[in-house]
Amino acid sequence: MSQSETIRDAILDAAEARARAAGYNGFSFRELAADVGIKSASVHYHFPTKSDLAHELMERYRTKALDFLGEPASADAALDRIVLLFRQAALESEMCLCGALGVSSAALPPLVQTSAARFSRTLVDWLKHAPDAGRDLPFPPEAIVALLEGALLLSVTARDPAFFERATLPLNP
Amino acid sequence: MSQSETIRDAILDAAEARARAAGYNGFSFRELAADVGIKSASVHYHFPTKSDLAHELMERYRTKALDFLGEPASADAALDRIVLLFRQAALESEMCLCGALGVSSAALPPLVQTSAARFSRTLVDWLKHAPDAGRDLPFPPEAIVALLEGALLLSVTARDPAFFERATLPLNP
DNA sequence: GTCTATAATTTGATAGAC
DNA sequence: GTCTATCAAATTATAGAC
Numbered sequence: 001m002s003q004s005e006t007i008r009d010a011i012l013d014a015a016e017a018r019a020r021a022a023g024y025n026g027f028s029f030r031e032l033a034a035d036v037g038i039k040s041a042s043v044h045y046h047f048p049t050k051s052d053l054a055h056e057l058m059e060r061y062r063t064k065a066l067d068f069l070g071e072p073a074s075a076d077a078a079l080d081r082i083v084l085l086f087r088q089a090a091l092e093s094e095m096c097l098c099g100a101l102g103v104s105s106a107a108l109p110p111l112v113q114t115s116a117a118r119f120s121r122t123l124v125d126w127l128k129h130a131p132d133a134g135r136d137l138p139f140p141p142e143a144i145v146a147l148l149e150g151a152l153l154l155s156v157t158a159r160d161p162a163f164f165e166r167a168t169l170p171l172n173p
Numbered sequence: 174m175s176q177s178e179t180i181r182d183a184i185l186d187a188a189e190a191r192a193r194a195a196g197y198n199g200f201s202f203r204e205l206a207a208d209v210g211i212k213s214a215s216v217h218y219h220f221p222t223k224s225d226l227a228h229e230l231m232e233r234y235r236t237k238a239l240d241f242l243g244e245p246a247s248a249d250a251a252l253d254r255i256v257l258l259f260r261q262a263a264l265e266s267e268m269c270l271c272g273a274l275g276v277s278s279a280a281l282p283p284l285v286q287t288s289a290a291r292f293s294r295t296l297v298d299w300l301k302h303a304p305d306a307g308r309d310l311p312f313p314p315e316a317i318v319a320l321l322e323g324a325l326l327l328s329v330t331a332r333d334p335a336f337f338e339r340a341t342l343p344l345n346p
Numbered sequence: 347g348t349c350t351a352t353a354a355t356t357t358g359a360t361a362g363a364c
Numbered sequence: 365g366t367c368t369a370t371c372a373a374a375t376t377a378t379a380g381a382c
Contacts, residue, residue, distance in 0.1 A: 150323020
């Protein structure tokens with residue numbers, strides 16, 4: 001936790017790391033509290049319920065992704081950028097939060113279900129609205145996002161970042 | 174549970190359904206026991222620990238997949254077959270067990286980590302050894318499996334089976 | 347805002363009777 | 365093989381003092 005960070009942000013940072021590694025049922029208020037250096041009752045002060053926390057976590061993750069992606073000048077640039085977004089995760093063997101939560105969508109609180117689904121839709125829409133996307137993208141936006149998410153999932157499953165590169169070769173023409 | 178099924182198989186059936194919906198931390202011995210109609214102590218008789226159960230579950234899932242895939246006569250036939258394997262899951266909004274467990278690989282018992290990784294490697298190898306795979310497959314085997322797994326993951330996340338079809342269009346030339 | 351204390355429930359796992 | 369009974373630990377969440 002950096003000096004100028006609020007406690008809320010520090011809690012979300014800890015939650016993001018743990019949720020990406022272990023999913024919705026894989027982190028607890030006590031663990032987050034210990035990570036941040038407070039007690040679990042204080043975490044509940046900032047986020048009354050676990051679904052509140054996960055929902056806000058997912059929305060923050062979506063905003064951060066859009067900030068990173070920016071406004072691409074071309075379809076090629078957009079493709080490069082979104083590949084980089086997933087490659088960075090693969091290099092650290094960290095799953096995408098959307099996949100980490102969405103994989104158990106059926107077992108999630110409704111609010112979290114919705115925000116996980118919104119993340120993937122946001123990525124597809126962002127690709128779809130890149131300049132000349134319809135003409136210059138090598139595949140439909142849905143296929144590109146699915147390939148990236150699947151390549152990351154399997155590289156995490158195999159604990160082998162190199163798998164990501166082999167699986168995404170078709171995106172480098 | 175069908176008449177000729179052993180209790181072991183019935184337990185594994187219940188575990189498969191719950192693990193695919195909610196992941197490794199998303200099912201309990203008590204829930205499986207209730208599904209099958211016995212007590213949790215009896216489940217422990219058949220599977221001493223949870224990692225024993227999940228490991229055997231993952232291995233059975235892999236064997237069933239290989240049985241379904243069979244021995245394809247051509248690369249085209251292999252591609253059709255593996256697409257069908259994932260499409261069936263997508264139509265029921267059921268995640269692949271490998272993805273459901275592997276997504277939290279870092280939090281899994283070592284034995285389960287290994288068997289989840291083995292499943293995805295098995296699919297890639299199966300595609301790789303299809304007749305004339307190197308010449309006739311439209312993409313590298315890693316890319317095909319990643320695209321299928323990612324398309325399924327996002328269709329489950331979005332609770333929209335149609336997403337799977339849009340994302341896998343590049344596999345239907 | 348953070349704490350102590352605790353409630354109510356669930357979890358994986360074991361002992362021992364039958 | 366299945367059961368009852370139980371344990372020790374962990375879970376989400378709340379009440380109320382400071």
